Amino acid sequence: MSEVVVEGLTKKYGKTLVLDNINLKISAKEYFVLLGPSGSGKSTLLRLIAGLEEITSGSIYIGDRKVNDLLPKERNVAMVFQNYALYPHLNVFENIALPLKVRGMTKVDVARKVNEVAETLHIRGLLEKKPKQISGGEQQRVALARALVRDPTVFLLDEPLSNLDAKLRVEARAFLKRLQKEVGITTIFVTHDQAEATTMATRIAVLNRGNITQVDDPYMLYARPNDVFTAGFVGSPSMNLIRGVARRSGEGWSFQSEDMSLGLGKSRLDAEREVTLGVRPEELTVSKDGAGLAGSVSNVELMGSISFVTVSVGKTSLVVQLTGRPELEIGDRASVGIDPDDVLLFDSKSGSRIDTGH
Amino acid sequence: MKGRTLLLIAILTVVCLIYFFPIYFTAITSFKTNNEVFTHPVIFFPTQFTLSNYYVQVNVFRAVSDTAIGSIPWMIDSIVIAVIATLVSTFLIAAPAAYSLVRYVRSIWVARLILFMTMIPEAVFVVPFFIIIDKLSLLNTWWGLILVYISFSAPFSTWLLMGFFNEVPKSVEEAAQIDGLSPYQIFYRISLRLVTPGLIAAIILSFISCWNELLYALVITFSPFPGGAQTVPLFLTSFSIAEKAFNWGGLAAAGIFVMLPTIIMGIVAQRYLARGLTLGSVKG
Numbered sequence: 001m002s003e004v005v006v007e008g009l010t011k012k013y014g015k016t017l018v019l020d021n022i023n024l025k026i027s028a029k030e031y032f033v034l035l036g037p038s039g040s041g042k043s044t045l046l047r048l049i050a051g052l053e054e055i056t057s058g059s060i061y062i063g064d065r066k067v068n069d070l071l072p073k074e075r076n077v078a079m080v081f082q083n084y085a086l087y088p089h090l091n092v093f094e095n096i097a098l099p100l101k102v103r104g105m106t107k108v109d110v111a112r113k114v115n116e117v118a119e120t121l122h123i124r125g126l127l128e129k130k131p132k133q134i135s136g137g138e139q140q141r142v143a144l145a146r147a148l149v150r151d152p153t154v155f156l157l158d159e160p161l162s163n164l165d166a167k168l169r170v171e172a173r174a175f176l177k178r179l180q181k182e183v184g185i186t187t188i189f190v191t192h193d194q195a196e197a198t199t200m201a202t203r204i205a206v207l208n209r210g211n212i213t214q215v216d217d218p219y220m221l222y223a224r225p226n227d228v229f230t231a232g233f234v235g236s237p238s239m240n241l242i243r244g245v246a247r248r249s250g251e252g253w254s255f256q257s258e259d260m261s262l263g264l265g266k267s268r269l270d271a272e273r274e275v276t277l278g279v280r281p282e283e284l285t286v287s288k289d290g291a292g293l294a295g296s297v298s299n300v301e302l303m304g305s306i307s308f309v310t311v312s313v314g315k316t317s318l319v320v321q322l323t324g325r326p327e328l329e330i331g332d333r334a335s336v337g338i339d340p341d342d343v344l345l346f347d348s349k350s351g352s353r354i355d356t357g358h
Numbered sequence: 359m360k361g362r363t364l365l366l367i368a369i370l371t372v373v374c375l376i377y378f379f380p381i382y383f384t385a386i387t388s389f390k391t392n393n394e395v396f397t398h399p400v401i402f403f404p405t406q407f408t409l410s411n412y413y414v415q416v417n418v419f420r421a422v423s424d425t426a427i428g429s430i431p432w433m434i435d436s437i438v439i440a441v442i443a444t445l446v447s448t449f450l451i452a453a454p455a456a457y458s459l460v461r462y463v464r465s466i467w468v469a470r471l472i473l474f475m476t477m478i479p480e481a482v483f484v485v486p487f488f489i490i491i492d493k494l495s496l497l498n499t500w501w502g503l504i505l506v507y508i509s510f511s512a513p514f515s516t517w518l519l520m521g522f523f524n525e526v527p528k529s530v531e532e533a534a535q536i537d538g539l540s541p542y543q544i545f546y547r548i549s550l551r552l553v554t555p556g557l558i559a560a561i562i563l564s565f566i567s568c569w570n571e572l573l574y575a576l577v578i579t580f581s582p583f584p585g586g587a588q589t590v591p592l593f594l595t596s597f598s599i600a601e602k603a604f605n606w607g608g609l610a611a612a613g614i615f616v617m618l619p620t621i622i623m624g625i626v627a628q629r630y631l632a633r634g635l636t637l638g639s640v641k642g
Contacts, residue, residue: 050532050536051536052532052535052536071535072532072535072536073535073536073537073538073539077536078536079532079533079536081529081532081533082529083527083529085527085529085530085532085533086530086533087530087533087534087548088530088552089548089551089552089554098534098537098539098547099537099538102537102538102539102543103538146533146537150537150538
């Protein structure tokens with residue numbers, strides 16, 4: 001059980017900068033998620049920690065050891081790959097046993113260890129089968145077993161759920177979380193799926209184009225995103241983001257865009273500037289003829305207990321989350337209510353959130 | 359769809375007949391009496407069925423004798439040479455070369471160069487090879503022919519296996535790396551096992567080409583085992599020249615006998631051969 005520290009880590013492929021000066025401190029036993037869209041560098045970061053790629057500059061520490069120049073096997077990390085990467089020519093038992101065998105463990109000990117871990121992961125019945133003969137969910141468990149069998153100090157997971165169907169994925173999510181608690185291993189999990197990240201993580205690092213935009217617990221990431229990217233990436237459906245200008249109006253401030261004008265109250269803005277206004281769909285209200293921004297309904301999506309109504313205000317589309325059955329239909333006139341207290345403001349130039357004092 | 363299928367079957371039947379006819383004709387000739395061999399018009403099925411070509415004239419099952427030609431010495435040479443050349447070129451040269459080219463060198467030009475080497479007619483190298491083998495004092499020995507055959511089958515097998523190693527998922531090797539296997543162990547315990555169909559295809563194709571090779575055997579060997587290293591293709595030629603009159607029945611019997619090992623290998627490994635040639639093509 002070790003902490004993982006990443007200091008000033010930079011990775012380049014030729015001239016392409018993939019990771020730019022990454023700093024992270026992952027505590028022992030933490031379930032840490034690297035979240036980002038494809039090409040954000042999250043998998044590369046994981047591979048650097050595993051030792052599968054060479055570091056361009058910076059350092060990685062596992063426990064109190066600097067591991068920069070250590071081979072993957074010397075780092076005692078375990079990794080589960082997106083496609084599980086089981087050895088197709090070996091049966092399940094041999095797959096799990098291989099890491100122990102190459103470490104020179106005796107046959108008796110290998111068998112005992114494999115059976116133990118197979119018990120934990122409920123795959124004892126599969127030990128004689130070849131990877132091709134078992135289902136995707138089972139293959140994933142075998143991959144987990146192979147990773148866990150040699151008591152690694154850090155557990156690395158590279159999108160291990162993305163090859164499972166939706167129902168299995170939800171099950172696997174809960175299973176992984178429970179398993180991690182049971183074995184108590186520092187876990188780093190890479191995903192592009194923000195639901196996966198927020199349901200499992202103790203903390204999440206959001207990556208965008210080789211930079212970490214924010215490291216926080218799932219709730220803070222959702223409620224107080226540091227920048228426009230994080231705001232738009234975390235949460236489904238995405239936060240409504242509207243570009244405009246913040247201007248002084250009387251005692252307070254107001255937000256103005258092409259399609260709307262909105263009082264912001266006494267926000268602690270220091271100067272008039274271009275801003276992006278962000279508001280979560282569940283913080284908006286919509287009514288047929290109430291006060292607010294007037295527009296027309298362009299889409300209605302029923303999701304069961306909740307539904308999403310898209311209202312077009314001029315060229316701006318606002319998604320509103322409602323509970324229960326919406327009384328609106330496509331084409332209806334509607335007005336959207338925004339509470340200035342629920343609004344986040346981001347600087348349009350830098351993208352970072354402006355502390356408005358709310 | 360049905361019409362197309364029928365047409366396809368018809369075409370394939372014709373193609374099969376074209377390929378199969380020489381083998382069929384050799385086979386029936388080997389069972390004909392000497393009279394029937396020379397009958398005009400040619401008969402396509404022997405009326406006087408005989409095994410004498412196998413026993414008396416060719417005597418394929420006997421060692422060298424004064425009156426009849428036995429195939430055994432040539433068989434020994436062929437088997438030793440083809441097996442050693444095949445195993446060495448596949449396992450000691452082609453497989454490690456293909457693996458390192460795919461995983462470490464990754465140069466499309468090296469791959470093309472290797473493919474190019476397989477396209478050069480073998481006859482081009484007859485004189486230089488003769489001189490080299492002579493300088494090494496390996497003329498008329500197993501090792502002389504083995505060296506030549508390795509140099510021909512290794513590039514082809516390398517090229518063939520590169521396609522297979524290309525298809526081994528990189529993540530499987532990375533998993534092995536993390537599991538603690540050394541690069542050599544990854545090659546030997548993981549990747550080599552995953553290209554088994556390719557290895558089988560390479561072994562068979564290499565064996566067949568060594569078995570059938572005539573030109574170099576003719577140039578650098580002069581007599582069969584013991585004391586020499588003449589392979590079975592030379593058995594066929596030497597046998598037909600040695601007889602006073604052309605003994606077609608005997609030649610056909612010898613031909614069928616010589617064909618057998620490769621045919622059996624082909625049938626046994628047919629599954630792998632088909633997969634080996636279609637799956638493992640090098641891209642680009």
